[in-house]
Amino acid sequence: MILFSTKDVSKTYANHKALDKVSIDVEKGSVFGLLGPNGAGKTTLIRIINQITAPDEGEIFFKGEPLRAEHVHNIGYLPEERGLYKKMKVGEQAIYLAELKGLKKSDAKKRLEYWFDKFDILNWWNRKVEELSKGMQQKVQFITTVLHEPELLIFDEPFSGFDPVNANLLKEEILNLKSKGATIIFSTHNMESVEAICDSIALINKSKKILDGRVSEIKQRFKNNEFEIVIPKEANIRDFLIQGVDLIDNSIYNQTSVSRLSIEQGRNADLLSNILKTTDIISYKEVLPSMNDIFIQTVSHEQD
Amino acid sequence: MNKIKIIIRREYLSRIKKKSFLVMTFLGPILIAALWGIPFFLALNSESESKILVVDTTLYEKNGVKSSLFLNQFKNNEGAVFEYSYDINEAQAKLKNKEYDAVLEIANTNDNPPIKCFLFYSENEPSIQTQENIKSQLNQIFKDYVLTYDYGMNKEDLNLFNNPRIGFYSKDLDSGTESYIAVKTILGAISGFLIYMFIFFFGSQVMRSVSEEKTNRIVEILVSSIKPVQLLMGKIIALALVGLTQFLLWVLLSGVLIGGIQTLYPQTFSQQNTEKFVSNERVVNMDAINASVQENQNTNEIISGILSINYALVLSMFLFYFIAGYFLYASLFGAVGALMDVDTDAQQFTLPITIPLIIAMLCFPMIINNPSGDLAFWFSIIPLTSPMIMMLRIPFGVPVWEILLSMGLMLVFITGAIWLAAKIYRTGILMYGKNITYKEIWKWFKYKN
Numbered sequence: 001m002i003l004f005s006t007k008d009v010s011k012t013y014a015n016h017k018a019l020d021k022v023s024i025d026v027e028k029g030s031v032f033g034l035l036g037p038n039g040a041g042k043t044t045l046i047r048i049i050n051q052i053t054a055p056d057e058g059e060i061f062f063k064g065e066p067l068r069a070e071h072v073h074n075i076g077y078l079p080e081e082r083g084l085y086k087k088m089k090v091g092e093q094a095i096y097l098a099e100l101k102g103l104k105k106s107d108a109k110k111r112l113e114y115w116f117d118k119f120d121i122l123n124w125w126n127r128k129v130e131e132l133s134k135g136m137q138q139k140v141q142f143i144t145t146v147l148h149e150p151e152l153l154i155f156d157e158p159f160s161g162f163d164p165v166n167a168n169l170l171k172e173e174i175l176n177l178k179s180k181g182a183t184i185i186f187s188t189h190n191m192e193s194v195e196a197i198c199d200s201i202a203l204i205n206k207s208k209k210i211l212d213g214r215v216s217e218i219k220q221r222f223k224n225n226e227f228e229i230v231i232p233k234e235a236n237i238r239d240f241l242i243q244g245v246d247l248i249d250n251s252i253y254n255q256t257s258v259s260r261l262s263i264e265q266g267r268n269a270d271l272l273s274n275i276l277k278t279t280d281i282i283s284y285k286e287v288l289p290s291m292n293d294i295f296i297q298t299v300s301h302e303q304d
Numbered sequence: 305m306n307k308i309k310i311i312i313r314r315e316y317l318s319r320i321k322k323k324s325f326l327v328m329t330f331l332g333p334i335l336i337a338a339l340w341g342i343p344f345f346l347a348l349n350s351e352s353e354s355k356i357l358v359v360d361t362t363l364y365e366k367n368g369v370k371s372s373l374f375l376n377q378f379k380n381n382e383g384a385v386f387e388y389s390y391d392i393n394e395a396q397a398k399l400k401n402k403e404y405d406a407v408l409e410i411a412n413t414n415d416n417p418p419i420k421c422f423l424f425y426s427e428n429e430p431s432i433q434t435q436e437n438i439k440s441q442l443n444q445i446f447k448d449y450v451l452t453y454d455y456g457m458n459k460e461d462l463n464l465f466n467n468p469r470i471g472f473y474s475k476d477l478d479s480g481t482e483s484y485i486a487v488k489t490i491l492g493a494i495s496g497f498l499i500y501m502f503i504f505f506f507g508s509q510v511m512r513s514v515s516e517e518k519t520n521r522i523v524e525i526l527v528s529s530i531k532p533v534q535l536l537m538g539k540i541i542a543l544a545l546v547g548l549t550q551f552l553l554w555v556l557l558s559g560v561l562i563g564g565i566q567t568l569y570p571q572t573f574s575q576q577n578t579e580k581f582v583s584n585e586r587v588v589n590m591d592a593i594n595a596s597v598q599e600n601q602n603t604n605e606i607i608s609g610i611l612s613i614n615y616a617l618v619l620s621m622f623l624f625y626f627i628a629g630y631f632l633y634a635s636l637f638g639a640v641g642a643l644m645d646v647d648t649d650a651q652q653f654t655l656p657i658t659i660p661l662i663i664a665m666l667c668f669p670m671i672i673n674n675p676s677g678d679l680a681f682w683f684s685i686i687p688l689t690s691p692m693i694m695m696l697r698i699p700f701g702v703p704v705w706e707i708l709l710s711m712g713l714m715l716v717f718i719t720g721a722i723w724l725a726a727k728i729y730r731t732g733i734l735m736y737g738k739n740i741t742y743k744e745i746w747k748w749f750k751y752k753n
Binding site for chain 1: 318517527
């Protein structure tokens with residue numbers, strides 16, 4: 001089921017086109033990665049989803065209906081540029097932000113107590129934000145983003161500015177929220193985190209969507225028949241190469257010879273039997289491209 | 305609407321609870337009381353009067369006897385005390401010994417003018433007031449001498465001559481009420497100035513509050529829950545309420561404070577002192593009897609002046625321009641706040657807003673001199689200056705069509721200013737680390753929001 005989608009959304013700022021007919025579909029209960037280089041239009045798209053700016057053209061649907069003002073109550077947003085009132089007390093501030101998201105004061109307080117307890121920060125309640133460290137403030141920001149239990153959560157570059165401990169906590173919490181049924185859109189440069197948590201992605205470059213789909217699918221699409229084979233170091237892989245098999249590289253690692261091979265379709269069996277005649281195969285597997293490779297390949301291909 | 309209330313509540317309460325608000329609330333009335341009370345105490349404590357030694361070498365005939373013209377003729381008052389001597393050298397020695405503050409030498413000469421006076425001083429030159437005091441006494445004494453001995457006037461004639469019994473009143477033909485220009489001027493100036501202060505102080509607070517949210521980077525979180533215009537309006541309304549609360553507290557506390565001081569020092573604030581303060585000059589030259597007559601007259605004038613003003617009109621106009629002027633400027637200040645960032649200088653944007661305010665303030669004296677002139681007319685019609693200038697004019701009577709035109713334009717401008725501010729605000733608050741120029745802002749108006 002599609003929870004959220006955009007259809008041909010375009011946005012122009014004076015003489016700069018920020019988004020050009022971008023369509024995305026976000027499955028309910030999935031983690032959707034919005035990828036792209038700096039200035040590609042990710043933040044613009046995210047601001048449109050949050051109704052901070054309006055698109056010039058195109059339609060946006062939330063749970064099948066056109067996006068309305070009240071939908072902000074079902075959306076939680078952690079912007080890339082984020083902050084809190086420095087002079088305001090932590091608890092008061094969190095309640096204020098929750099009220100703006102349509103929560104009642106008493107409900108907000110109850111839920112906050114749960115989260116503060118969970119993150120073990122109940123004793124911060126009456127402290128001013130400026131007294132907290134940056135990492136502590138990030139925790140508070142995260143809580144205020146998810147407090148109203150929105151169906152759709154949007155994190156813009158969530159890992160930027162988070163220290164490794166908090167980044168990991170955040171990652172865990174994102175997966176946790178997902179398991180509870182929340183849908184998550186997040187934009188990032190961090191390709192490792194994409195591999196770890198995204199179900200599907202859309203890649204935006206120069207205001208256009210140039211690639212999208214499920215991560216596993218995309219990897220299949222971009223695979224280029226590369227395999228990794230590990231044999232004992234005494235054997236030389238070059239002795240076994242047959243027609244249709246090219247050696248990309250070879251190295252000795254841990255008393256083994258590790259090689260990357262490009263193998264034409266249908267030549268696997270011949271190669272393997274050829275090797276097995278003389279020596280053992282310790283491991284053999286297909287190498288799927290990393291999201292990082294796909295990202296760089298697709299974006300640089302676009303630039304040509 | 306509900307969300308605006310949440311914004312207003314937070315903005316209002318967080319400011320009311322601030323220490324600076326409390327400090328200003330209690331300090332404000334003290335400052336006001338001080339501003340009001342210090343001149344009284346100064347007028348009272350003029351014990352620092354100058355001691356002046358007069359050496360008069362002039363010789364004039366009085367009833368057939370030649371004597372010094374100015375001897376024993378100076379009147380002591382709170383500005384100066386006079387004593388007399390015949391020897392200029394001795395007098396100057398006494399001046400050096402600091403027995404006197406100044407020596408006044410008066411001598412006949414063959415030049416023109418025939419009488420020359422020299423005021424000698426050591427270290428501190430007597431104040432301009434003291435010098436004026438001496439000068440006017442010199443003239444008066446000479447005039448009295450001429451009138452008495454050359455024209456044979458007796459004391460009564462002289463008194464009448466010096467204080468002609470003429471009353472001067474300006475009357476409104478339609479209402480038949482008398483006009484009391486001083487009271488009107490003061491009323492207009494106070495209300496105009498209050499509006500100016502309020503706009504400046506609380507308008508710039510809107511600006512600071514907006515730029516604070518931007519530099520805090522909390523604003524993007526806020527506008528994902530509430531429309532930018534609502535956020536800005538909530539802020540503007542909340543600060544207006546803060547301002548009104550503060551003013552109300554000031555009025556109450558000032559009343560208490562002034563009342564308290566008056567009961568503590570009743571003599572100091574008696575009618576006579578008030579009069580002295582209102583018109584210092586008159587007291588200097590007046591005979592005691594005359595002075596009190598005049599004083600009573602003045603008091604009556606002020607009271608009837610106060611009663612003659614159409615308070616319903618003044619108050620309703622004050623409220624209108626007070627609120628309208630604030631909203632106009634606060635939205636513009638809010639827009640400027642959205643242009644500020646940690647590392648950008650918004651001076652270039654605040655200037656166009658503060659200049660009309662300051663111009664209006666600088667024009668106060670000119671408008672008061674001629675409340676129905678061209679300058680007064682245009683400045684009370686143009687919405688950027690009208691809140692202050694119209695208030696100056698209102699007590700003097702302004703044609704209804706001018707008031708309506710001014711109010712109508714004001715409403716148009718407020719709508720325009722809010723629209724403009726909303727456009728700038730919603731784009732500006734999300735513009736980080738970019739040097740914003742006027743050209744850039746112009747482009748924002750083409751964005752669809």
